[in-house]
Amino acid sequence: MIVRGGRRLSGQVTVSGAKNSALKLMAAALLAPGVSVLHNVPAIQDVSTMREVLEHLGARVDFADGTMTIDTVDVTSQVAPYELVQRMRASIQIMGPLVARFGQARVAMPGGCNLGPRKIDIHLRGLAAMGGTVRSGHGFVEVTADKLRAIDMFLDYPSVGATENLLMAAVLAEGTTTLENAAREPEIVDLCKFLVSMGAEIEGAGSSTLRITGVNEMHTAEHTVLGDRIEAGTYLIAGAVTGGEVEVTGISPHVLDLFLSKLRSIGVQVHENTRSVKIWGDPTSYVGVDVATLPYPGFATDLQAQMMVLLSLAQGVSVVTENVFENRFGFVDELARLGADIRVNGNHAVITGGRALSGAIVRCPDLRAGAALAIAGLAAEGCTELRDVYHIDRGYERFEEKLRALGADVERSVAGEVSCPAT
Numbered sequence: 001m002i003v004r005g006g007r008r009l010s011g012q013v014t015v016s017g018a019k020n021s022a023l024k025l026m027a028a029a030l031l032a033p034g035v036s037v038l039h040n041v042p043a044i045q046d047v048s049t050m051r052e053v054l055e056h057l058g059a060r061v062d063f064a065d066g067t068m069t070i071d072t073v074d075v076t077s078q079v080a081p082y083e084l085v086q087r088m089r090a091s092i093q094i095m096g097p098l099v100a101r102f103g104q105a106r107v108a109m110p111g112g113c114n115l116g117p118r119k120i121d122i123h124l125r126g127l128a129a130m131g132g133t134v135r136s137g138h139g140f141v142e143v144t145a146d147k148l149r150a151i152d153m154f155l156d157y158p159s160v161g162a163t164e165n166l167l168m169a170a171v172l173a174e175g176t177t178t179l180e181n182a183a184r185e186p187e188i189v190d191l192c193k194f195l196v197s198m199g200a201e202i203e204g205a206g207s208s209t210l211r212i213t214g215v216n217e218m219h220t221a222e223h224t225v226l227g228d229r230i231e232a233g234t235y236l237i238a239g240a241v242t243g244g245e246v247e248v249t250g251i252s253p254h255v256l257d258l259f260l261s262k263l264r265s266i267g268v269q270v271h272e273n274t275r276s277v278k279i280w281g282d283p284t285s286y287v288g289v290d291v292a293t294l295p296y297p298g299f300a301t302d303l304q305a306q307m308m309v310l311l312s313l314a315q316g317v318s319v320v321t322e323n324v325f326e327n328r329f330g331f332v333d334e335l336a337r338l339g340a341d342i343r344v345n346g347n348h349a350v351i352t353g354g355r356a357l358s359g360a361i362v363r364c365p366d367l368r369a370g371a372a373l374a375i376a377g378l379a380a381e382g383c384t385e386l387r388d389v390y391h392i393d394r395g396y397e398r399f400e401e402k403l404r405a406l407g408a409d410v411e412r413s414v415a416g417e418v419s420c421p422a423t
Contacts, residue, residue, distance in 0.1 A: 001386040001400065002418050003377030004409040005359060009244035011406045015232045015251050016042035016397040017066070017225030020302075021187040023090040024164050025194050025223060026050045029070040030057070030097040031168065032198055034220035038068045041225055042397040045390070049088045053080055057094070075102075082108035082139060088394070092120060092161065096169035099132055099143050101218075106142040122162035126153055130166075130173055150175030150214060158183040158208065158295045164191060170212040171200040179210040185296040186255045190226045197221035227251040230302045231396060233259050234371050236279050237306045238403065240268045240286075241313055241379040246406060247278040258299050262307070265289045266314055283379070286310070288318035288353050293328075301325055305372035308332075312340040313379060314353040322347045331369030334362040338376050338384065359384040359420060364391045371396060378408055383420035385413075 017040035027050070029036040041047060041063065051061045051068075057078070060071040078098045085091040085108040098105035109120075124141065128134050132145040150173050155162060163183040168191075170177035182188075184206055192205035198221045201213040227250040239246025240263065253260060253272035260270050260277065266289055268281040288311055293301040301324035311318040312335065322328045329344050336342060337360045341352040359382035364370030370392040377384030389412070392399055400410050411418060 001389045002411050002413050003374055003384040005378055005380040007407050007409055009239045009242045009246055009406040009408060012247045013235050013402050013406060014249045015227045018187055018228040019044060019046055019395045021190040022047055022225045023050050024093050024191050027093040027097055028168055028194055030072055031101055032218035032220050033073050035069055035071045036220040037222040039224040040066055041068045044397050045394045046088050053084050053091050078102050078104050080107040093164055096165035099145055100148055100169045100172040104144040106140055109139050122155055122159050123165045126166040148173035150177040152178045154180040160185055163188055171195055173214040175214060177212045182208055182210045183295055184208055194223040197223060229255045233303045234306050237310050238375045238378055239279050240281050241310055241375055243283050245280040247276055249276040253277050259303055262289055262291060283313045286314035288314045288316035290319045292321040293324050302368050304328055305331055305368045306375055309372050309376045311351045312353055316353055318351040320349040330365045334373055335376060337362050338380050358382055361385045364388045367391045367395045385420045
C-alpha cells in the first residue's frame with residue numbers, strides 16, 4: 001500500500017459491521033439446524049476464513065451485499081483443521097456451539113495476529129466443569145460430552161473469547177449457568193441478542209455477571225451486526241492526525257466513551273450524535289496523555305496502536321501501558337522508522353511527542369498495527385510504503401476506498417507496480 005501524506009482528511013464515512021461480533025455470530029449459527037440470516041456482515045478476510053470453517057463442517061453459506069445466510073442442516077463434521085484455524089484465532093469459537101449441539105468438537109490450536117501467548121485455558125476449564133472431557137495433543141484440542149450441565153464459574157480474567165465460548169455452550173446445558181467476571185464488550189451484548197432471538201434465556205448482557213438458563217433446543221434467527229467501534233476509532237484518529245474534520249456514522253458514541261474522552265484530553269474537538277461521532281482539530285495544539293488498555297469499558301487494546309500515532313504528534317511525554325496483549329508493541333520499531341520517538345520498557349511505552357513524521361518503507365506486523373502505520377503515513381511528509389498489508393484486509397472492509405473518500409492519497413500496489421520514489 002502506498003500512502004502519500006500531507007492531505008487533510010474531510011468528510012463522512014460509514015463503519016461496517018463489527019468484525020469481532022460477526023465472527024462469533026457466524027459460530028453461534030451452528031447451535032440450531034436450519035437457515036439463519038445475518039445482515040451488515042463486513043466483507044473482510046477473517047469473515048471469509050470463518051465461512052470456510054463453517055463450510056468445512058458441512059454448512060452452506062451464501063454471502064452477498066452484506067447479508068449472509070448460513071444453513072446448518074447438513075453439518076456433519078465437528079473438526080476444524082489447522083489449515084483454517086491457523087489463520088484466525090476466532091475459529092476457536094466454534095468449540096462451544098459444536099459441543100453443545102453435537103456433543104463433540106476437535107479444533108486445531110488457534111493462530112491469528114502474533115500478540116503473545118493467548119491461552120485458551122479458561123475456555124477448556126469451563127467446558128470441563130460443564131461435563132466435557134478435554135484431550136489435547138498433536139496441535140489439536142478435543143472436547144466431548146454426552147450432555148453439558150450448568151456451572152457457576154468465576155473467570156480468572158474477563159476473557160472475551162472464553163465468555164463467548166462458555167456462553168454459547170451454556171445455552172443448551174442443563175440448568176442455569178452463572179458466569180462471574182464475564183467480559184462486557186458490546187460485541188458480547190450483540191451475541192446475547194442473537195442467542196436470545198434463537199431461543200436462549202440470558203440475563204445480565206453487558207454486565208460482569210451472565211446467567212444462562214439452558215433450553216432443550218435452539219431455532220434459527222435473523223440479526224443485524226452492530227457497527228465496528230474499532231473501525232470508527234481508526235478513522236477518527238486518521239482525521240485527527242491530519243488536522244481534518246471527519247464524521248463516522250453507524251456507531252453509538254457510548255461504546256467509545258473512554259476513547260472519546262482521551263481524544264478530548266489531547267485537544268481533539270469531539271461532537272457526538274445518536275448514531276455518529278464527528279471530530280476536528282489542529283495537530284500543533286495537541287498535548288500528550290497517558291493511556292492504559294483494559295477490558296471493556298476500559299481503553300480498547302485494538303485502538304492502542306492507532307492512539308500511539310496520535311500521541312507521537314502531541315506535545316509532551318505520554319505513557320501507554322498495555323495490559324491485555326504482551327506483544328502489542330511489536331510495531332514500535334516500524335513507527336520509529338517514520339520518525340516517532342518511543343521507548344518501550346516491559347508493558348509501558350514512553351512517547352516523546354511533537355516530532356514530525358516522514359515517509360519510509362514499513363512492514364505491517366499485525367492487523368491494528370497495519371492500520372496505525374497507514375494513519376502515520378497520512379500524517380507523514382512524503383511517501384510511505386506499507387508491506388504485508390494483508391493483515392489490514394483481515395479486519396477492515398474497503399480500507400483504501402474509505403480513506404480515499406475522505407481525501408487521502410492512498411493506493412494498493414500489486415507486485416511493485418507502484419512504489420515510493422527512491423530517496
